[in-house]
Amino acid sequence: MSWQPLLLSLQVATIAMLLAVVIGTGFAVLLAWKKLPLPDLFGAVISTPLVLPPTVLGYYLLVALGPDSFIGRGYHWVFGTDIVFTFTAAVIAATVGSIPLVVGAVRVGLDAVEPNLIAAARTLGASPVRVLATVTLPLAAPGMIAGAMLAFARALGDYGMTQMLASSRFNGLFGINNTSPASIFVYDQLATPNGETAARNMALATTVLGITMLFFANRLTRRLHRHG
Amino acid sequence: MAELVVDIELSRGSDFQLAVSFVCPPGITCIMGPSGSGKSTILAVLAGLAMPDRGVVTLGGTTWLDRGKSINIPVHHRRLAYVFQGLALFPHMSALHNVTYGMHHIPRPDRAAKAQQLLDRVGVGHLAKRRPRTFSGGEAQRVALARALARSPQLVLLDEPFSALDRELRAQLTGLVRELVAELGVPMVHVTHSLAEARLLADQVVRLEKGKVVATGKPEDVLAKVESD
Numbered sequence: 001m002s003w004q005p006l007l008l009s010l011q012v013a014t015i016a017m018l019l020a021v022v023i024g025t026g027f028a029v030l031l032a033w034k035k036l037p038l039p040d041l042f043g044a045v046i047s048t049p050l051v052l053p054p055t056v057l058g059y060y061l062l063v064a065l066g067p068d069s070f071i072g073r074g075y076h077w078v079f080g081t082d083i084v085f086t087f088t089a090a091v092i093a094a095t096v097g098s099i100p101l102v103v104g105a106v107r108v109g110l111d112a113v114e115p116n117l118i119a120a121a122r123t124l125g126a127s128p129v130r131v132l133a134t135v136t137l138p139l140a141a142p143g144m145i146a147g148a149m150l151a152f153a154r155a156l157g158d159y160g161m162t163q164m165l166a167s168s169r170f171n172g173l174f175g176i177n178n179t180s181p182a183s184i185f186v187y188d189q190l191a192t193p194n195g196e197t198a199a200r201n202m203a204l205a206t207t208v209l210g211i212t213m214l215f216f217a218n219r220l221t222r223r224l225h226r227h228g
Numbered sequence: 229m230a231e232l233v234v235d236i237e238l239s240r241g242s243d244f245q246l247a248v249s250f251v252c253p254p255g256i257t258c259i260m261g262p263s264g265s266g267k268s269t270i271l272a273v274l275a276g277l278a279m280p281d282r283g284v285v286t287l288g289g290t291t292w293l294d295r296g297k298s299i300n301i302p303v304h305h306r307r308l309a310y311v312f313q314g315l316a317l318f319p320h321m322s323a324l325h326n327v328t329y330g331m332h333h334i335p336r337p338d339r340a341a342k343a344q345q346l347l348d349r350v351g352v353g354h355l356a357k358r359r360p361r362t363f364s365g366g367e368a369q370r371v372a373l374a375r376a377l378a379r380s381p382q383l384v385l386l387d388e389p390f391s392a393l394d395r396e397l398r399a400q401l402t403g404l405v406r407e408l409v410a411e412l413g414v415p416m417v418h419v420t421h422s423l424a425e426a427r428l429l430a431d432q433v434v435r436l437e438k439g440k441v442v443a444t445g446k447p448e449d450v451l452a453k454v455e456s457d
Contacts (some may be wrong), residue, residue: 123308125305
């Protein structure tokens, strides 16, 4: 059996997880900022991917990133290719779905940081940016790791948005060509005569990979809590 | 002589109103008063962590805050040392790193040596590489003191930092604080509940009640009045 679908899913999920952690942490910090205008509206917009059906979200992304869209045309002008139905589109789909999960987890992490520690850093001459980089975010690290874990799990398991935005087959990194990610591969195999064994093996491999990643992430989170 | 001049008013709803005015010369001023009288709020205003509704704070002729003239030096630009009630040592940093954190006025290569000197001075040099969770109460107090003083402050603020310590340790640390503040020659504002601590430390006592100053003066005068009450 080819492991390419699993490797492709791993690539998409890893990059989406990293992007979602960076963007989601940024949003969480913004939401924690007391001077943010309309925080409830901002929070609701960020959480939208949690409540919309994946196909609806996929449709919006298709419209926003398609070849006729402003972003799609700009991307084509710069890179000479379209976004949709590519590896980039799969990463974007997985990232968008993961961001609200990261925001939620990081907010919990930020709320757990003792306000006196932030005040102490400020009285020691640290600028707001330095306080954020050296005290707030390091102490919110368990929340960021929990967010990364959820983002990875969400990205690995995405089907609907990936199907809408990246179709069934595309090229990954490091020589992975014309392959579907594991979630779509399993569905396609089930729809293929005699494909049940391949579908089952891929499903099992994806499950083992997901559980292994979450197991190590949990251990890391616990260790950070212990040494905090 | 850098005097601290405080004249502030602040209200938080109908429950809490603070209107105080006092001057702290170089040396130790103890602010005393019952819980909820506004002691910690005064420290927060002096540090720039809370904003009064009206008022002025000047230190040695430099205006740190003047609501009327819209002057407000940000917290991180006020050269002060603040030892918090819970100490607020950074749990993810070693004692040495805690102390070097506020040393931006010193060239980077010299910071570690200077921080080690300070930790040695307060008697916890051996803890330099350890993190706060392993410290005893007294050790944590000493590291917090070293960290605060590492900024070469123009003003020292202490918010009941010794309240959780036993009497012997408290006496040791108050002696150390007295020595260090005398060397710096700056005003120190020390919030405390303890008459014994005020008697040991204070050059001046400011007594608060319900957000107002009810007595200011030498410890023997103000504290004698408290005891007779």
